Amino acid sequence: MEKKIDVLIKGQGVVGLAAALHLSQRRLEIALSTDLTQQGTPPKQDARYYALNKSSKEILEAIDCWPTGSDVTELREMQIFGDHESELSFAPDRMKMPLAWIVKASSLNIKLVEKIKLQPNITQALHEGQNIQAPLTLICEGKHSAMRKKLGVEFDVKPYEQSAYATLIETGSPHHGKALQWFIDNESGPEILGLLPCEGNGSNKMSVIWSMPSQKASEYQKKTDIEIAVAIDEMTKHQFPNLKVIGPSAVWPLSASKAKQWIGHWNTDSAWALLGDSAHTVHPLAGMGLNLGLGDVAEMVKTLELRHEKEYWRKLSDRYLLRKYERARKTDILSAWLFCDAIQRLFSHPSSLVKNLRNKGLHGVQKFSFIKSFFMLQAGS
Numbered sequence: 575m576e577k578k579i580d581v582l583i584k585g586q587g588v589v590g591l592a593a594a595l596h597l598s599q600r601r602l603e604i605a606l607s608t609d610l611t612q613q614g615t616p617p618k619q620d621a622r623y624y625a626l627n628k629s630s631k632e633i634l635e636a637i638d639c640w641p642t643g644s645d646v647t648e649l650r651e652m653q654i655f656g657d658h659e660s661e662l663s664f665a666p667d668r669m670k671m672p673l674a675w676i677v678k679a680s681s682l683n684i685k686l687v688e689k690i691k692l693q694p695n696i697t698q699a700l701h702e703g704q705n706i707q708a709p710l711t712l713i714c715e716g717k718h719s720a721m722r723k724k725l726g727v728e729f730d731v732k733p734y735e736q737s738a739y740a741t742l743i744e745t746g747s748p749h750h751g752k753a754l755q756w757f758i759d760n761e762s763g764p765e766i767l768g769l770l771p772c773e774g775n776g777s778n779k780m781s782v783i784w785s786m787p788s789q790k791a792s793e794y795q796k797k798t799d800i801e802i803a804v805a806i807d808e809m810t811k812h813q814f815p816n817l818k819v820i821g822p823s824a825v826w827p828l829s830a831s832k833a834k835q836w837i838g839h840w841n842t843d844s845a846w847a848l849l850g851d852s853a854h855t856v857h858p859l860a861g862m863g864l865n866l867g868l869g870d871v872a873e874m875v876k877t878l879e880l881r882h883e884k885e886y887w888r889k890l891s892d893r894y895l896l897r898k899y900e901r902a903r904k905t906d907i908l909s910a911w912l913f914c915d916a917i918q919r920l921f922s923h924p925s926s927l928v929k930n931l932r933n934k935g936l937h938g939v940q941k942f943s944f945i946k947s948f949f950m951l952q953a954g955s
Contacts, residue, residue: 578707579604579706580708581594581604582606583604583606585608585714585719586606588682588868589870591686592871596875597874597875601695603697605708606690610698621781621782622781622824623677624864625753626677626864629872638689639682639686643774645677645681645682646676646677647675647774647775648675648751649674649753649770650665650751650775652753652754652755653754654757656757672751676753676771707844709890709891710891711846711847716851717831717855725846728834733829734857737785737828738827739786739794740781740784740825741781741823742772743803743806743817744780745779745814746815746818747816748775750771751771754768754813762789765784765809792825795823803818803819828857830855830856830857832907833854847896849874851867853903853907854866870903873903873906877899880898
């Protein structure tokens with residue numbers, strides 16, 4: 575069986591599904607390389623949450639996939655603690671929008687899948703041996719993309735010799751939309767502990783993202799929930815009255831990475847482009863990952879709209895169009911990539927001189943509002 579389509583999307587994550595929905599709105603025939611009906615039921619407790627900025631919110635609202643109720647939490651304040659008692663806090667004026675929105679990953683995925691199933695011009699690759707041909711293939715398979723490897727695209731990876739440990743906790747008191755982050759210099763190595771408010775602004779649940787030496791992360795996977803709760807309580811200097819771990823845990827290695835080539839051609843009538851983690855990853859300390867991926871979606875949609883409205887004679891595989899996408903996203907990604915990498919390395923540096931300078935820097939940023947505004951802009955809020 576042969577089916578002619580416009581765009582084939584490889585990957586079933588948020589970036590790929592959002593791209594499928596946006597392009598289907600532009601009257602393009604879309605095919606997904608996977609069968610979404612095979613996805614399992616999400617767990618009752620899920621430690622995965624996304625910190626999404628205003629642009630990402632608008633991208634998801636445009637396809638009617640923005641979560642509601644307790645599945646989304648307004649991030650109203652953020653407090654950062656360095657070593658030697660240095661602190662930095664971010665809180666927008668009461669009348670302004672939140673710093674970000676903390677969205678439950680499983681709920682967002684459910685909304686996207688449900689919306690996909692309602693679109694008559696989105697086909698799922700249900701039948702083995704189905705020959706799908708498309709002038710444009712969007713590769714959104716994540717940082718371990720098999721298709722990117724098959725294409726031979728060079729993928730520069732900068733490992734941090736750290737892993738992220740994630741879980742879900744109850745703190746014993748409402749978080750009121752406040753996120754907390756600690757930069758800690760331990761004997762085993764530098765660590766970053768982040769707590770994100772979730773399950774609604776009146777909830778006492780927080781998502782934990784803890785960057786630590788990889789060996790320590792492996793050891794923590796073997797600990798009990800009580801042992802993990804004690805460790806978090808100590809790291810947060812006993813800020814919470816009744817802290818306990820309630821969610822499953824996950825561990826993954828941390829690195830920054832980016833592809834050297836984001837677009838390419840199989841032949842004159844068939845092209846490919848990388849989006850999301852298939853093209854780039856950053857350290858999770860600023861919560862930029864999915865925001866950057868959805869930025870890729872927005873730019874690709876903008877690029878193909880230009881073709882539809884003004885340059886309709888161009889093919890979907892047109893090199894000029896795809897180069898516009900690549901140039902635009904590489905420029906935007908570079909500043910965020912360098913920002914996250916610089917902050918991570920600053921707080922990982924072993925030099926006592928650097929430690930003193932960074933703590934003075936936190937005090938300086940706290941004192942001058944215009945510098946804080948710059949940091950908030952870089953974080954995508």
